[in-house]
Amino acid sequence: MVGIVAGATALVLLVVAGGVGWSVGSDSHSAERPVESFLDDLEHGHLSDAIRTAGIDRDRDDVLLTDTVYARAGDKVTAHRITSVEQQSDRATVRTVLTQAGRTVPATFELERTGTDWGVFPVWSLRAPTLGSVQVAVQGPPRSTVQVAGADVRTDASGTASLRAFPGSYGVHLDGGKWLTATDSTAAVPGFGATGTPVVVATTLTDAGSKAASAAVDAWVDACVAEPTPIPAGCSFYAYGADPANTYTDQKWTLESRPTVTVGGWAVKGWAVSTRSAGSASFRAQFTGPAGRGTATAGPITVRAAGWITAFSDDGATFESAIGKGQADSGS
Template sequence: MTDQHPDGWAAVPHVDGIRGTREPAAPVPTPAATGRPRRRLRRRTLVGIVAGGAVVLLLAVTGVVGWTVQSSSHAADRPVRAFLDDLTAGRVTDALDAAGIDHDDQDVLLTDAAYAKASDHVTGYRIAGTRTDGDTATVQAVLRQDGRDVPTTFTLDRTDTDWGVFPVWQLEAPELGRVEVSVEGPASTAVEVAGERVETSRDGTARLAALPGTYPVTVDGGKWFTAEDGSARVAGFGAAGSAPVAMTTSLTDAGQQAAQQAVDRWVDGCVASTDAAPAGCSFYAYGEDPAYTYSNQKWSLEQRPEVTVGGWLARGWAVSTTKAGRATYTADISGPGGVGTASAGPMNVNASGYISGFSDSGATFESAIGNGASDSGS
C-alpha cells in the first residue's frame, strides 16, 4: 500500500504542538486576594445538616400526629363509643364492664344469652355533640333502635390525666330501663322473660333491669291457667322502663275442673259440721233453746250449688253462684217438754268466693260469704 500524503506521516505535527484560539480561563481568586480564608464544606458535613433538618421536621410532624392521636383517644366520647360498640355487637358482659354497671344474679336479663333472645336491639348510633364543664362532660348520642332514633345523654367524669396533659374520662353508669310485668294471677306466678324464669311478687308484678330491646314475655301457669303471650319494649336508657305488660290469666279446662272440685270440698266441709252455725260457711241455723240439750246434730245437703268461675279479681278468680244449693239442719233434743227432734231449713247454700291459687293437690277456694251474711236462716 502506498502512502498518499506527499511528505508522509513525519510531516504531521505532534499533539502537544497544536494551538487553538481559545481565551485563557479566568484566574481563580486565592484566599489572599479575597481578604478572607477559604473555607470548603465537606460532603459529609452538608449531608449532616440536611439530615438534621429532616430529623427536626420529622419530629415536628410526629409530634403533631402524636398530639392529634392522643387528643382523639382521650376525647370524652371515646368511653361512650366503646360501650355502644360492645352493645351493638351483643357483647353484653363487656358493655356492662365498660360502663361500670353493677349487676348480680338477680339481673337475669343482663346476660349475652337473654339479650340474644330479645329483638329490636340497638343496631347503630351517632354522637351528636359533646360538652365539657370542668371535670364533667356530657355526650349526646342518638341510638338507632327498631328503625327509630332514640336520643340519649351520657355523663362522664374526669378521673385523671395522662402525661399531665390528656384527660382520662370515666363513663358514669347509665340508668337502665326495666321490663315491668303485671300478672292478673296469684303471687309467685312463674313468668318467662326472654327465656329467663322469674316469679311475681305479692302484688303480682315482676320488675327486671334491661338493656334497650323488646323482650318476649310468657306466663307459666302449669296445667291450671294460662295467658296470652306479650312483649315488653325498653327504649334506650333511663328510669322510665317499658310500659307495664299486663298478662290476663284464664283457667284451663283442668283449672276449671279443679275449681269446681275446690268448691265442692268447701260445701262438703260445711255440711260435715255438727255446729248449727258452721264457721266460715254461708248457711246456719239459729233459735236454739238453752233449756234443751241438743245431740246428733247434722246438716244434710239436699242440692249442691251451681257455680261459674270468671276472671281474676283482687283476691282470685271470681266464683259466682248461678243456682243456690239447699241444706237442712236436724238435731235430737231433750228438756222440760220431753224429747224430740229439732230441724231448720232448707237453707240456701251460696258458694260465691274466689279461687286464690293452685297447688299440686288442686285449687284453693275462699268463700266470700260467712255464716249466711247474704242469706236468711231459720
Template sequence: MSDQHTPDPDQQSGWGAVPPVASIRGTHEGPAGAGFTTPAPRRKLRRGQLVGIIAGSTAVVLLLVAGVVGFSVGSATHSADRPVRAFLDDLTAGKVTDALDAAGIDRTKSDVLLTDAAYAKATATVTGYRVAATRTDGDTATVRAYLRQSGREVAATFTLDKTGTDWGVFPVWELQAPELGSVDVSVRGPSGASVQVAGTSTKTSKDGAISLRALPGTYAVTYDGGKWTKATGGSADVGGFGVGASTPVQMTAALTNAGEQAAKRAVDAWVDGCIASNDAAPAGCSFYAYGENPAYTYTNEKWTLESRPTVAVGSWTSNGWLVSTTTFGRATFTADIAGAGGTGTASAGPLNVNASGYITGFSSSGATFRSAVGNGSSDTGS
C-alpha cells in the first residue's frame, strides 16, 4: 500500500489553478463556508435628483462664463482708446461741438472756425481713422492713431489721464484736450481788413494778421475788400493735431478800378483844399509863395490852379498805397497890396504842385489821401 499526497491548490499548474467562474464574476453565491460574499446592489438616483445636479452644475458654468464675458466687456468699454474713438467718431460725423466738448476743448468768440458750419465748408477733413497702438504707464495712457484726410493717413497722438475706477476694477480714462492747429492769414493792406475763412467772416488785427484755431482740414481763404480793393486768396492746410500753425496765407491788397478812381479823386480833393487856402503858404501843401514886403498890406490873397498834377497809384507799402506824381501841376498866387508906395497886385508862380503821398484806406465815401510833402496833413475825397 502506498501513500497518496494531495498537492496544494495554490501551487497547482494548469486548469486546477483557475478559480471557479462563479467566484470571479460574483454573479452567484458560492458554496457554504467558502468565504464568498455578494456585493450590495448600487442605488439608482431618482430623476429629480439627477436633474437638480445637472442644473446646478450648469448654473455654475454659466456664472463662470458670464463672469468672464462681463469682465471682457468691462475691460473693452473701459479701454484707454474708447474716449479717443468717441472723439474721432463725432469729428468724422461733422459733430464739431460734441467732439470739442468730449475732448474738453474750451472755445472763445475768436474761435470762429470751431463750429459745425465752418467745418462743413472745409475740405480734406477727417473722414476716418484707425487706432494703431495704445500704451499705458501708470495713470497716463497714450493712444496713437492715423487720421484719414483726403485719401492719406496723418499720424496723431492723444494723451489720457486716469481719473478713477468703476466698481473698483475698471479704470476711467479722460481724454486730454489735443493741441489744435491754426489757420494763419496775413494781409498787406489796411489794418482790420475783412477776410473769409471757410465762409466765415473775420477781420485782421492792426498789424494785418490773424491766427485762428482749426481742426484738421483745408480751409479756403478769401479777401473781402468790397468795391474798393481786391486780393488773391489761397488755402491753409491743417494736418492732424499738435502740428502748430499752417503755412500762412499771405495776400496783398490792390485797388480795383473803382478804388483807383476814388484814390485819384482823393488826390484832387487834397489839391483843391490847398488851392482854396487864403494863405501864401498853405499848411501841409507842397507849394507856397514867399517874399512878402512888410511895408505893404496884403489882401484878397488867392491861389489859382493852372493845371492839375497827374498821378499814378502803385502797390501797397507800410504807409499805404503809394501815390506818385508823374506830371507836376501848376499854381499861381495873387494878392492886392497897399502901402506907402501906393496900391497894386502882387503875384507868385506858376509854382509846381506835387501830389505825391499815400492812400491810407477807404470808407463808404471814398479814399483817404495823406500827402508825403508839406506837413503831411490829409484830406478825403470821393
C-alpha cells in the first residue's frame, strides 16, 4: 500500500514538473523574448548587442551605429512595454510602446520562425527593424565635414548627408576653421523608421573670412583693370566705339575708385556677393589711322562686382563673378 501511494505521488510530481517545464519552455521561446532582449540592450546602451540581436547589417557609412556614438546621443529609449503579441505558425508581430524623451512612441516588430528547440519549442528571430535617419544640409561648400554626435560625416555634392540612426537626438557641429562659423544644432530621430526634420547648418563668414572675400573681389577687379583691351573678358565694365580702320596701342585701364561689396549668406553656388557702392574706371589708348594719330578715351565707367565666394583655401577666398561683358554697365 505504501509503495502504491509513493508511486502515485511520484507520478503526480512528474506531471507537475512536466507542466512547469512546458510552461517555462514556452515562455522562454515566446516571440516577445527577442524583442525584449533587443530593447533591453538598447535601453542599457549596448548598441552592438542590440544590432546583433536584430540582424541589422552595418556598412562603413553607418557612423552613428556604434556604442561610442550612441552613448553621446540624448533623448534615447529608456523603457518599453509590450502591448500585444500576434503569433502564427511561422511569423509573429509584437507591438510595443517605447518611452523616449518623456513621451510614448509606438513601435512594431516583426519576427519569423527559424527552427525549433528539442523539436517542440519554436525559435523566433527578429527581423531587422527599419531605423530612423538623421538628415543634415550644410549651407556651405559641398563635401563639407560636419560632426554628428562626434562622428565625422561628409556631405555629398548637394551639400547633404543622410545617416541611419536609432531613436534619439544627435548634436550637429561644423568646424569652419578661421573662415567660417555655424551655430550648433540637434537632429532628432523620434522613433524607429522616423525621419527627423532636416537640420540646416547655415554658415556665415568670420571676420577673417569676410576680409578674405573682400580681398578676392579686389583681386578680381585688379585683374580686370590690368587687361590691355577695351573689353576685358568676364568683367563688369567695357569700352566700345573703336574705329576698325584704326590701330590701337598702349591700351590701358585706370581704376579711379574701387567698388565695395557686401557678402551675404550661402546661395547655391557660394556666399552671395553684391555691390554696396559702385566704383569707376577710365580707358585710354593711342591710335593710328586714316585720320592720323591720336588718343582715344572712355569713361568714367561704372565698375561693379557681384557673384559668389565659392571656396576658401590657405591662400584665401575664391570669387566667381556673375557679371559678364557689359551685362550691368554701359561703355563709352
